[in-house]
Amino acid sequence: MFRPYISQSLLRKLKRMTATPSPLILEKPNTSYGARKTLWDWIFPYVLVLPTLIFVFMFTLLPAVNTVIDSTLSPGRRASEPAEFVGLENYQKLFDATHFIGGRFLPILGNTLIFTLVTIAISVPLALLLALLLNRKIRGLGFWRFSIFYPTLLPLMGAASIWAFLYSDTIGLFNTILRAFGLPGVNWLGDPNMVLLSITAMNIWKQSGYFMIFYLAGLQSIPKDIYEAADLDGATVWQQLRYLTLPLLNRTTLFVLVIAITFTFQTVEQLPAMNNGNPADRGNLVLYFIFQNISERRNWGYVNAMSLVLVGILLIFTIANFVLFERRSDVE
Amino acid sequence: MIRHKQTLGATLVALLMLVAVSVMAQDKIVVDFYYPTAVDGPIDEIIAKYEADFEAMHPEIDVVPAYTGSYTQTRDTIRTEIAAEDVIVDVAVMLATDLTSFVEDESIVPAQQFIDAMDTADAFTAGFFPAFLANSADEDGMIWSVPFQRSTPILYYNADLFAEAGIAVPTNNEELIAAAQALQTEDRAGLLLPVAGTFPTWLYQSFAAAYGQPIVEASPAEVFFNTPESLAAVEFITKLGMAEADGGFAVGPMGGSAWGDTPTAFTSGQAAMIYHTTGSLTSILNNATFEVGVAFLPSGPAGETGTGYGAPTGGGNLYIFAAAAPEVQEAAWLWVEYLASDTVQSDWGANTGYIAATVGAWDVEPLKTLVTEKPQYLVARDQLEFAVKEFDSYRSIDVQGIINTALSSIISGNVPLSEAQATLDAAQVQIDSLLAEYK
Numbered sequence: 183m184f185r186p187y188i189s190q191s192l193l194r195k196l197k198r199m200t201a202t203p204s205p206l207i208l209e210k211p212n213t214s215y216g217a218r219k220t221l222w223d224w225i226f227p228y229v230l231v232l233p234t235l236i237f238v239f240m241f242t243l244l245p246a247v248n249t250v251i252d253s254t255l256s257p258g259r260r261a262s263e264p265a266e267f268v269g270l271e272n273y274q275k276l277f278d279a280t281h282f283i284g285g286r287f288l289p290i291l292g293n294t295l296i297f298t299l300v301t302i303a304i305s306v307p308l309a310l311l312l313a314l315l316l317n318r319k320i321r322g323l324g325f326w327r328f329s330i331f332y333p334t335l336l337p338l339m340g341a342a343s344i345w346a347f348l349y350s351d352t353i354g355l356f357n358t359i360l361r362a363f364g365l366p367g368v369n370w371l372g373d374p375n376m377v378l379l380s381i382t383a384m385n386i387w388k389q390s391g392y393f394m395i396f397y398l399a400g401l402q403s404i405p406k407d408i409y410e411a412a413d414l415d416g417a418t419v420w421q422q423l424r425y426l427t428l429p430l431l432n433r434t435t436l437f438v439l440v441i442a443i444t445f446t447f448q449t450v451e452q453l454p455a456m457n458n459g460n461p462a463d464r465g466n467l468v469l470y471f472i473f474q475n476i477s478e479r480r481n482w483g484y485v486n487a488m489s490l491v492l493v494g495i496l497l498i499f500t501i502a503n504f505v506l507f508e509r510r511s512d513v514e
Numbered sequence: 515m516i517r518h519k520q521t522l523g524a525t526l527v528a529l530l531m532l533v534a535v536s537v538m539a540q541d542k543i544v545v546d547f548y549y550p551t552a553v554d555g556p557i558d559e560i561i562a563k564y565e566a567d568f569e570a571m572h573p574e575i576d577v578v579p580a581y582t583g584s585y586t587q588t589r590d591t592i593r594t595e596i597a598a599e600d601v602i603v604d605v606a607v608m609l610a611t612d613l614t615s616f617v618e619d620e621s622i623v624p625a626q627q628f629i630d631a632m633d634t635a636d637a638f639t640a641g642f643f644p645a646f647l648a649n650s651a652d653e654d655g656m657i658w659s660v661p662f663q664r665s666t667p668i669l670y671y672n673a674d675l676f677a678e679a680g681i682a683v684p685t686n687n688e689e690l691i692a693a694a695q696a697l698q699t700e701d702r703a704g705l706l707l708p709v710a711g712t713f714p715t716w717l718y719q720s721f722a723a724a725y726g727q728p729i730v731e732a733s734p735a736e737v738f739f740n741t742p743e744s745l746a747a748v749e750f751i752t753k754l755g756m757a758e759a760d761g762g763f764a765v766g767p768m769g770g771s772a773w774g775d776t777p778t779a780f781t782s783g784q785a786a787m788i789y790h791t792t793g794s795l796t797s798i799l800n801n802a803t804f805e806v807g808v809a810f811l812p813s814g815p816a817g818e819t820g821t822g823y824g825a826p827t828g829g830g831n832l833y834i835f836a837a838a839a840p841e842v843q844e845a846a847w848l849w850v851e852y853l854a855s856d857t858v859q860s861d862w863g864a865n866t867g868y869i870a871a872t873v874g875a876w877d878v879e880p881l882k883t884l885v886t887e888k889p890q891y892l893v894a895r896d897q898l899e900f901a902v903k904e905f906d907s908y909r910s911i912d913v914q915g916i917i918n919t920a921l922s923s924i925i926s927g928n929v930p931l932s933e934a935q936a937t938l939d940a941a942q943v944q945i946d947s948l949l950a951e952y953k
Contacts, residue, residue, distance in 0.1 A: 259951065261596075261619045282916050282944040351767050352703070352779040372710045372769040374928040458712045461769055461926030463919055477590050478911040479597070479619060 253486035257479055265483075272487040283484045286463055286471065291491075293378055294468045298446040300382050305390040306438055310431075312390065313397030314423075327398075334392040342452035345384045346371065349456070371457040377465035381456055385449060393438050400434030401427070436507035443499045447492065468492055542576040543845040548606035549581060550588040550830070551663075553793040553866050557581070560865055568852050575845045585609050585830065592835075596621050601837035605846035607662055607830040610649035611906040614734045617658060618908065622833045625650070626657045628847040641856070641872045645827050645901035653733060659831035660854050661871035663862065665793045666825050666901055667720055668894050672697075672786050673807035683809050687724070687750060690787075690812040694754075694765035697786035704765035706785040707754055711773035714751075714921040715905055715914055716828060717789055721747035723824025724814035728902045729917075735952040737907050739917060740942040745935055752925050752934070761931075769926035777801075791828060792894040796867035799888060808890040810897045823900035829868060869894050908952045916944050 253272055255265040278284035316327050333341060348355045349370035357367035370380040404427065412422050428435075450470035453459055459466025459474070472488045475481040551557045558581055565577045582588040589608055595601045596619070608616070616622045629635050639647070639657065646661040669690075671683060675697050684690040694704025709717050715729075722729050727743035730736070738744065755769055756762020771779065771788075780788045781801040789811065790798075799806055813823045832850045834843055852858060856874035860881040863870035870881055876895065885891045907913050920941035924934045 259618070261621065280940075280943070282912055282948060285940075285944065286915075286919060350772065350775050352706075352771065352775055352784050353782065369767055369769060372767060372772070372926060374769075374923075374926045457710065457772065460712070460918075460922050461710065462923035462928040464926075464928060474915070475912075477586070477593055478615070478909070479593070480909065481912065 249486045249489055252482055253490055254483070256483050259480075261479065268483065272483040273491070275484065276487055276491065283475065283481070283488075286466075287468075287488065290459075290463055290466045290471045291468055293464070293466060294447065297378060297382050297385070297467060298443060301385050301389065301446045302439070302442045305386045306393055306435075306442055308386070308390045309393035309438070310397050310435075312394045313401055314427075316394070317398060317401045330394055331391040333388045333390075334395075336388075338388065338449070338451040339455060341388055342384065342455035345380075345452075346455045346457075349380055371465070372461060374461050374464040377457060377461065381452060381465055384452060384456070385446070389442070389445070389449075393442060396434055396438050397431065400431045404430050432507060436503060439507075440500055440503050443503070444496055447496055542574060543842055545575060545577045545842060545846050545849055546602050546604045547577055547579045547846075547849065548588055548592065548603045549579060550583055550585045550607060551581070552585065552791075552829075553797070553868070555796070555866055557866070560862070564853065564858060568849060571852075572845075572848060575848065577849055582606075592621075596837070601835060603835055604838040604842050605832060605834050605849060608659075608833055610646075610659065610661070610664070610827065610829060610831045611904050611910060612833075613649060613652070613658055613831070614906050614908055614910055616833065617652060621836055622658060623836050623843060624656050624658045625660050625832075625834065625847075625850070628834075628844075628850075629657060638851075641874055642854075643869075643871060643873060643895075643898050645898045645903075646869075646871045648901075648903040649827065649906055650831060659833050660850050662830055662832045662853055663793075663866065663868040664827055664829040664831075664871045665791045665868055666827050666894055666897060667717055667789050667811060668792055668795075668825070668897060669809045669811055670780060670788050670790055670794075670798060671807040671809065672780070672783070673805035675786050675804075676807065677805075683807060684787075684812045685810070686813045691763045691765065694787060695763065698765055702783065703767065703771075703779070703785045704787065705754060706766050706771040706776050706779060706788045707751060708773045708776040708788070708790060709751060709770035709921070709925055710767075713773075713914075713918060714770070714925060715917050716826060718747060718751065718917075718921055719826040719902070719905055720789075720811050720824050721751060721814075723826070723902045724811070724822065725750075726814065728824070729905050730903060730907060732903075734907045734910075735949050737905075737913055737917075737942075737945050737949065739920070739945060740935070740938040744938055748921060748924050748934055748938070749931060751921075752927070752931060755925075756927075756931075769922075792869055793829070793867050795890060795894070796865070799890065806890065808893045810893065810900070823897070825897055825901050826904040827898075827901050828904060863891075867891075869898070907949065909948045912948055913945050916941050916948075 252265075254267060254269055256268045256272070257265045275281045275284050276287045279288065312330055316323065316330070320326070336344075347353070351357060351367060351369045351372055354370070356370065360367050368376060371377050408426060409422060412426060417425070448469055450467050450473070453465070453467065453470045457465055459470055463471075468488065469492065472485055472492070475485050475488075549557075549561060558579075561579050561581075565579055568577060569575065582591050585608065588606060589612055592601075592603050592606060592608070595603060601621075629638055632638055642661055645666075646664045647657070650657050650659045650661065652658060669684075676683060676693070679696060681693050681696055682689070684693045690705065696704075698704030707717060719729050722738075722744055725743040725746045727738050727741045729738055729744075731738075751770070753762040754766050756764065758764045766785075771785075776785070776788050776790055777794045777798050779785050780790075781798055781803075783804070795808070810823055811825050832853060834846045834850065838846060853862075854872065856870075856872050856878045859870040859872050859875035860878040862868060863875060864880045864884045870876060875881055876885065881891070905914065905917075920937050923929050924931070924937055929937050
């Protein structure tokens, strides 16, 4: 457990403070604790956070509430006609395979889950491995670290454009190499069975370096002396990794997994450069599908419903992560 | 405190200056003009040239052009402004096929009202190629948008290869396959059909028309997607990439090629023939190291009834927005009229490869001289005689999404050809349920 050091005097002060009567009763002077507070003293902190509150309200809370409301509405045929309240019908349509949105939504949701899980299953262990390799004194350490972190610095759209060239069926580097060896080229982005893998591979390359940075930071916060102690006790490298490094990196792993899941679920900027989710939606992802439907005003009900489903899924993953990892780190 | 006062003072001065600038600008009628582009070239310089020329003629008007990315980005930007009820745009170039959506959303005003006010109303309308006006009018014949940067797909071929092999340029689909099979090698596709990208619908329409049933007719409430002609068209497109062992023609990659890669593959000698937009003509002519031939899209199967040449039109029209003040709309119309004039259309067509949309533009410089030097530009114009209305319907974005997904599914081999009819039927059911309320 995390237990910050607190001096005795501070502890006493804290206890006094918690014993203070409710700050709303201003008439009653509080002699046991500091000078009397004026009304302004109480309001002042709120004034300070007010700009932030306004922005959070305008750009986070209000849109969130609107999303919930709009997800139950069906826009009128003409822009001037009022929207009709349809309850949960928009959600129901999302799971109706004969509906023009529903017929595409479920397969695309499946793609998103595969994309996210495969990306994480490969990139997080890869990030850990790279961090372990680069947490030692080797020649050109800075160069290696930079090389692996470099993809993260590229804008995703730019990286995707580069990879789209590599993947190109006719003029791409990958197929040029394959064909130089007399092998048939692969239609990386055009073959319905390849496109999701191609997009996932690019994403693993793009994200591993980012996750590696967190693991490097985690590794460097582990004190060296426990490894010295383990060495004296005759622990093998594998045992040190299994019983020291991995448990001590638990919090890092939790953090990496949470950001990896939320991050990957929302990683779709590569799609405009990589065949727009084609062919046959086999390379499409939920957030991009939502975006594809925004421009039709009459789909706003579905668009908002899909957004909330996406938020729901993210919430489940995040909570599951916390429950799993928090409990384990408590035990240790 | 002193410092605060200084900051306050500076802010006030800045605000005053802003107000002053905007007051000064208000002397002129400001027309915000959004334009996308889908072709290479110094488009912004050309537009700036038109702006200067126009403002010299109309000193009371200040046109403010803004490049807004792709067609989709332009449409989405404008839709966002409209949804936020803070509309900046007064006039814009958008896809000709955006018409029905924007009429439904009540966000544009008909060009007809301005045309009717002209002394030369009939001559103005008659000046355009009829194929390009097909997507400007609604069911009642009212004109809403004015053709500006228009295009159509054409067949590009490597004339050197044809000359070497002694093969004639194909005029129908059978000759197309024969030529493609004769000219393909291990490193070179016989024919690249760019249907792998975002909009297989566009090229599909030319096959649907060539097989006898265009995807749409006059009514925007009816779409034809599961007819025998549709099936024949989609089967033909799919077979281009299928192995001969599976009954295909094997003249290009399965699923077609990507839109943007196709001209590059052609100019670098990796394809004997391609289908592409006329909008790429200028850059293909500039980049190819061989003699580039241009021809009509080959016609449907010879000898059967109801077949022939067929190509959709494409590209962008000029729209004026309802949110603009009446005097701004009037000024915007003058700008539209200017952009649609023979002089500008001729210059625009010569610089970009878009087909000049007025008949008169072809008798004006620089296009007049250009076509004598490069007769390729004439092929696209002459094909217009056989052009069909481009896809547009109610709920056009959704219907196009359904069609694209179904086409992509069949063409890429995600579903086998034996299930193609079922896929088209399922798509037609979805389309019909969307369009039911408009019938």
